[in-house]
Amino acid sequence: MSQSEQQRQRAGSQPLFVLSEDSERTTGEDAQSANIQAGRAVAESVRTTLGPNGMDKMLVSDAGDVVVTNDGKTILEEMDIEHPAAEMLVEVAEGQAEDVGDGTTTAVALAGQLLDQTESLFDDDIHPTTITRGYREALEVAQKTIDELTLDTELDDTLLQQVAQTSMTSGGVGGLTPETLGNLVVEAVNAVHTDDGIDRESLTVEAQPGRVASASRLVDGIVGDFDTAGVHEPRAIEDVSVSILDTDLESPEADIDAEYQFDSTDQFTAAVQAEEQQLQSYADDIAAAGADAVFTTGNIAETTAGALLQHGITPFENIDSSTVTAIATATGASQVARVSELTEADLGSADTVSTESFDGEELTFVEGGDGDPAATLFIRGGTEHALNEVERAVNSGIDAVTAAIESEAVVPGGAAVEIAIAGAVREAASRYEGREQLAVEAFADAVEAIPRTLATNAGADPIDALVELRAANTDGIAGLLGSDAVVGDPVAQGIVDPASVKSEAIASAAETATMISRIDDVISASWRTRHLKMRGFSGEICVFWREESFNAVQQKCQHSKSDTQDQQGRVIVAELSPLVAAGRGDHSLSLESSTFTAASCSAATSAGLASSVSFCTSTRRNG
Numbered sequence: 001m002s003q004s005e006q007q008r009q010r011a012g013s014q015p016l017f018v019l020s021e022d023s024e025r026t027t028g029e030d031a032q033s034a035n036i037q038a039g040r041a042v043a044e045s046v047r048t049t050l051g052p053n054g055m056d057k058m059l060v061s062d063a064g065d066v067v068v069t070n071d072g073k074t075i076l077e078e079m080d081i082e083h084p085a086a087e088m089l090v091e092v093a094e095g096q097a098e099d100v101g102d103g104t105t106t107a108v109a110l111a112g113q114l115l116d117q118t119e120s121l122f123d124d125d126i127h128p129t130t131i132t133r134g135y136r137e138a139l140e141v142a143q144k145t146i147d148e149l150t151l152d153t154e155l156d157d158t159l160l161q162q163v164a165q166t167s168m169t170s171g172g173v174g175g176l177t178p179e180t181l182g183n184l185v186v187e188a189v190n191a192v193h194t195d196d197g198i199d200r201e202s203l204t205v206e207a208q209p210g211r212v213a214s215a216s217r218l219v220d221g222i223v224g225d226f227d228t229a230g231v232h233e234p235r236a237i238e239d240v241s242v243s244i245l246d247t248d249l250e251s252p253e254a255d256i257d258a259e260y261q262f263d264s265t266d267q268f269t270a271a272v273q274a275e276e277q278q279l280q281s282y283a284d285d286i287a288a289a290g291a292d293a294v295f296t297t298g299n300i301a302e303t304t305a306g307a308l309l310q311h312g313i314t315p316f317e318n319i320d321s322s323t324v325t326a327i328a329t330a331t332g333a334s335q336v337a338r339v340s341e342l343t344e345a346d347l348g349s350a351d352t353v354s355t356e357s358f359d360g361e362e363l364t365f366v367e368g369g370d371g372d373p374a375a376t377l378f379i380r381g382g383t384e385h386a387l388n389e390v391e392r393a394v395n396s397g398i399d400a401v402t403a404a405i406e407s408e409a410v411v412p413g414g415a416a417v418e419i420a421i422a423g424a425v426r427e428a429a430s431r432y433e434g435r436e437q438l439a440v441e442a443f444a445d446a447v448e449a450i451p452r453t454l455a456t457n458a459g460a461d462p463i464d465a466l467v468e469l470r471a472a473n474t475d476g477i478a479g480l481l482g483s484d485a486v487v488g489d490p491v492a493q494g495i496v497d498p499a500s501v502k503s504e505a506i507a508s509a510a511e512t513a514t515m516i517s518r519i520d521d522v523i524s525a526s527w528r529t530r531h532l533k534m535r536g537f538s539g540e541i542c543v544f545w546r547e548e549s550f551n552a553v554q555q556k557c558q559h560s561k562s563d564t565q566d567q568q569g570r571v572i573v574a575e576l577s578p579l580v581a582a583g584r585g586d587h588s589l590s591l592e593s594s595t596f597t598a599a600s601c602s603a604a605t606s607a608g609l610a611s612s613v614s615f616c617t618s619t620r621r622n623g
Contacts, residue, residue, distance in 0.1 A: 027520060027522075028520055029122070031519060031520055031522045032119075032122060032128075032517070032519065032520060033119070033122075034085070034522070035085035035516050035519055035522070036085075036115045036116075036118060036119045036516065036517075038083040038085040038086040039085050039086060039088065039089050039111065039112060039115045039512075039513075039516055040112050040115050040116055041086065042076070042079075042081065042086045042089040042090065042108065042112065043089060043108050043109050043111060043112020043113070043115070044112060045057075045075065045076075045079070046072040046075055046076065046105050046108050046109060047105075047109045047112065047453055048453075048457060049070035049071075049072060049075065049105055050072075050105050050106065050109055050450070050453050050454060050457060051169075051453070051454040051457050051458070051480075052169040052458075052482075052483065053454075053457045053458040053459070053483055053485070054070045054105075054457050055070065055457065056068050056069060056070045057069060057070065057075050059074075059075065059078040059079070061078070066385070067385075067388070068385050068389065069388075069389055069392060070389075071104075071105075071389075071392045071393075071396070072093055072104040072105030072108055073093045073094070073096075073097045073104040074392060076089075076090045076093045076094075076104075076108070077090075084522075085516055085519070088512050088515065088516060089108050089111055089112070089512060091512075092104075092107050092108055092111050092508050092509065092512050093105075093107060093108050095508055096504055096505060096508055097399075099504050100399065100403045100498065100500050100501050100504050101395075101396065101398070101399020101400065101402065101403060102167050102396050102399050102400040102403065102498070102501050103497075103501040103502070103504065103505040106450065106501075106502075106505045107504070107505035107506075107508050107509050108509075109449070109450065109453060110446065110447065110449070110450065110505060110506060110509035111508070111509035111510075111512045111513050113445075113446035113447075113449040113450075114135070114442075114443070114446045114509055114510060114513035115513050115516060115517070116446070117442035117443070117445055117446045118131055118442075118513060118516075118517045120442065121438060121439060121442055122517075124435075124438065126435045126438060126439065127435075128517045128518045128520070129518075130434075130435050130436050130439060131439045131442075131514070131517055132514045132517065132518065133436055133439070134432070134436045134437070134438070134439020134440045134442070134443065135439060135440075135443055135510050135513065135514050136510070136514070137428070137432065137436070137440055138425045138428070138429075138439075138440045138443035138444065138510075139443070139506065139507065139510045141421070141424050141425050141428045142421045142424070142425060142443075142447070142506050143503060143506075143507070144424075145417070145420055145421045145424045145425075146411060146417060146421070146499055146502050146503050146506075147499075149411045149412060149416070149417055149420055149477070149499075150409045150410070150411055150499050151409075151410050151411065151412070151491065151496065155404065155405065155408060155410065157186050157190070159404075159410065159496065160186045160189070160401050160404060160405070161179070161182040161183055161185075161186050162182070162494040162495070162496050163400050163401055163404045163410060163496055163497065163498060164181070164182040164185040164186055164397040164398075164400060164401050165178040165179065165181075165182040165397075165494065166400070166413045166494075166495050166496055166497055167393075167396050167397045167399075167400035167401075167497075168181060168182070168185075168393040168394070168396060168397045180214075180216075181216075181393075181394065181397070182397065184216065184217075184218055184377060184394075185377070185394060185397040185398055185401055186401060187218050188203055188218050188375050188377050188398065189203065189398060189401045189402060189405070191203070191218065191220065191373055191375035192373045192374065192375055193373075193405065194373060197406070198402050198405060198406065199372070199373065200398075200399075200402055202326075202329070202330075202372065202373060202374045202375065203374075203375050203376075203377075203398060204222075204223075204375075204376050204377070205376070205377045205379065205391050205394050205395055205398070206219075206223045206224075206363075206376050206377070206378050206379070207379045207380075207387045207388065207390060207391040208358050208361075208363065208378065208379070208380055208387075209359070209380075209381075209382065209383060209384050209387050210358055210359050210380065210381075214380075214381075215380040215381070216377070216378060216379045216380045216381065217378055218375060218376075218377055218378070219365055219367060219375065219376040219377075219378050220367050220368055220374075220375060221330055221350065221365065221366045221367035221368060221369055221374055221375070221376065222323070222326055222327050222330055222365075222366045222369075222374055222376060223363055223364070223365055223366075223376040223378055224319070224323050224363065224364055224366075225361065225362070225363055225364070226295070226316045226317075226318075226319055226323075226355075226364040227316065227317050227318045227319075228314070228315065228316055228317075228355060228362070228364070229300040229302075229304075229305035229308075229315040229316065229317045230300075230302065230305030230306055230308070230309055230315060231309070231314065231315070231355070235314065235354070235355055236352060236353070236354035236355070237292055237293065237314060237352065237353050237354070238351065238352050239292075239349075239351065240292045240293050240349065240350045240351070240352065240353045241290050241291050241292045241293070241347045241348075241349055242291065242292070242293050242294075242295065242327070242331040242333045242347060242348040242349060242350055242353070242366070242369075243286055243289060243291035243293070243294045243295070243333060243336070243342060243346065243347055243348075244294075244295050244296075244324055244327060244328045244331075244333045244334065244335045244336065244346075244348070245294060245295070245296040245297070245298070245335070245336055245337075245339065245342070246296070246297050246298070246321075246324070246335050246336065246337050247296065247297070247298050247336075247337055247338060247339065248296075248298030248299050248300075249279070249282045249294075249296060249298065249299070249300040249301060249304045249305075249315075249317075249339065250279065250298075250299050250300065250301035250304065251275050251278065251279065251301065276303055279301050279303040279304045279307070280303065280304070280307050281339075282304045282307075282339050283304055283307030283308045283310075283311055283313070284307070284311075285339045285340055285342060286308065286311070286313060286339065286342060287308075287311040287313060289342045289343055289344050289346070289347060290344050290347060291313055291342075291347055292312065292313060292314070292353075293313060293314045293315075293316070293350075293353050294308065294313055294314075294315050294316065295316045295319055295324060295327055296315075296316070296317055296319065296324075297318070297319055297320070297321055297324055298317065298318070299317055299318060300315050300317040314353065316364065326374065327366055327369075328348065328371070329371050329372050329374065330348075330350075330366065330369035330371045330372065330373075330374035331348030331349060331350050331366065331369035331370065331371050332348040332349065332369065332370045332371035332372075333346060333347055333348025333371070334346040334348075348369065348370060348371060349369065349370045350366050350367060350368055350369045350370075351367055351368025351369075352365070352366075352367045352368060353365070353366050353367075354367075377394055377398075379391060379394060400497070400498055400501065403498040403500045403501055404498040404499075404500075406500070407498055407499055407500035409498070409499035409500070410496045410497065410498055410499060411496065411497055411498075411499045411502055412477050412479055412489075412490040412491050412495070412496060412497075413479060413490045413495035413496050413497045414454070414479025414480045414481050414488075414490040414493075414495045415450050415451035415454050415469070415479050415480050416473070416477050416478060416479035416490050417497070417502050418447050418448065418450040418451055419448065419451055419466075419469050419470065419473050419478075419479070420473060420477070421444075421447050421506070422444040422445075422447045422448045423444075423470070423473060425440060425441075425443055425444040425447070426441060426444045428440065429441045429444070443510075447506070448466060451465065451466060451469055451479075451480055452465070452466055454480045454485060455480060455485045458480070458483060458484060458485035459485075460480075460484065460485045465480060465485055465487070468487045469487055472487050476489070477489065477490070477491065478490075479495065481493050481495060
């Protein structure tokens with residue numbers, strides 16, 4: 001036997017440690033079960049919000065801020081989720097919202113149901129690869145079914161209004177009727193719909209509490225909270241030439257501290273007059289260009305503001321760059337960095353620029369610009385909490401209408417698509433042999449959870465509703481309608497969804513479920529290592545239990561208050577909560593500022609005062 005072979009044989013007889021002792025590893029069924037349970041928990045948190053009868057969630061932050069909503073994306077964003085598998089379902093909602101804007105709750109709920117079916121398949125000893133193949137085959141059948149259910153009808157404003165109303169029924173609409181709000185949504189989308197498509201960024205929603213909801217309207221332009229310099233009461237101007245500046249209209253500040261010495265009052269007066277002339281020149285240059293209103297990202301001095309008003313120019317200051325860009329785009333104005341370079345060619349135009357006061361807050365309306373289309377849905381009424389929910393519902397409606405126009409396809413709502421998909425997938429399952437057939441059938445069971453959830457949220461019996469829905473779909477298309485979840489024709493009732501929303505939801509849910517099901521090994525650093533790494537500590541960590549005081553460790557060990565690092569590396573002493581020692585999950589650490597030598601830490605460990613934890617990383621950050 002060669003020397004190298006002997007070395008390999010000796011090495012093979014000894015255990016090889018690859019991971020740090022602080023790392024945690026979960027494998028096999030334990031890893032699969034933990035991931036599935038985490039994903040299902042996230043899906044369950046939003047499942048009860050699904051549909052027109054969905055319940056609301058109250059989310060309270062550490063600062064005491066309260067959000068009441070049944071919007072799935074908002075709920076998941078506000079939740080503090082740490083589990084990596086659960087984060088994957090949050091990404092499903094984020095991807096759904098980014099791609100089509102609607103259907104986030106459906107996507108997450110469906111992913112949770114697929115994971116539930118996956119766990120049952122695991123119990124039957126079906127391999128993840130077989131499950132993945134079955135889900136993919138079922139997904140192809142589902143996508144074909146969606147295409148077959150696409151309505152063969154013209155996508156006119158009436159149908160788009162129905163799309164908007166269907167999307168917004170799951171959220172509050174305040175004192176507005178769904179029909180009124182649906183009309184406003186379609187009108188708003190049409191306002192920014194050109195031959196090049198829909199510019200979603202040019203359509204915004206501004207919600208303002210107060211007055212009746214019927215005061216809501218579509219603004220042909222930009223609405224914002226702009227600071228008016230020197231103007232102390234609401235005003236309105238018409239046929240406005242608009243100038244956009246990206247600079248301050250005040251005396252420039254020196255880059256260095258400087259003192260000026262005057263030998264006479266005449267010199268001081270001359271300096272003041274020179275500064276006033278410079279401020280006056282700003283207004284003169286803007287007036288010479290022919291502007292009626294000026295919007296700037298910087299500050300406007302009182303002298304300049306007064307001079308502008310004398311010229312009949314309304315000044316607005318401290319506007320953020322994104323809003324200035326929106327105003328420039330809507331009015332056709334060019335952004336200018338220097339006042340002296342402003343010319344008539346740089347001006348844009350608007351039909352009206354007006355300020356209105358709403359409960360002590362002034363809003364500015366820039367309407368009828370000659371630039372690219374821009375629109376704002378100005379929503380009124382209700383309390384602030386209720387109005388925030390209306391704003392979320394309106395944004396969902398806008399996204400749904402946009403998705404319908406871009407895909408040029410809508411399908412029946414009320415879970416008619418899901419029940420049709422389940423039937424088609426079950427019929428297709430007979431074409432597969434072996435255990436893959438079970439995975440295909442499980443996919444159908446998962447999809448049917450959507451109509452079951454709609455029935456449950458409406459207070460109906462889910463089994464009876466599902467049986468009746470299956471029977472009704474043998475002769476045509478049927479869904480669950482209204483607050484009572486009765487079975488009927490959703491198209492006749494104006495309940496329709498964009499086809500792209502359904503297609504994206506079922507595809508992203510299936511992709512995430514198969515991805516999670518194929519994870520059989522989870523490797524992570526221990527909470528102690530993660531906690532200390534985030535704080536950038538280096539060297540050896542000496543951890544002691546809270547039952548032992550820090551003073552006891554100090555008395556037992558030779559401790560140094562020096563903040564310099566010795567040759568052996570820094571040793572940080574950390575206090576560990578007794579709840580962690582008891583395995584109860586309190587992950588808090590109290591890090592002491594004092595440092596110990598490596599020998600001191602060993603002494604504390606030997607004395608039973610501390611538990612030594614080896615830990616190394618780059619450097620310790622200040623603070």
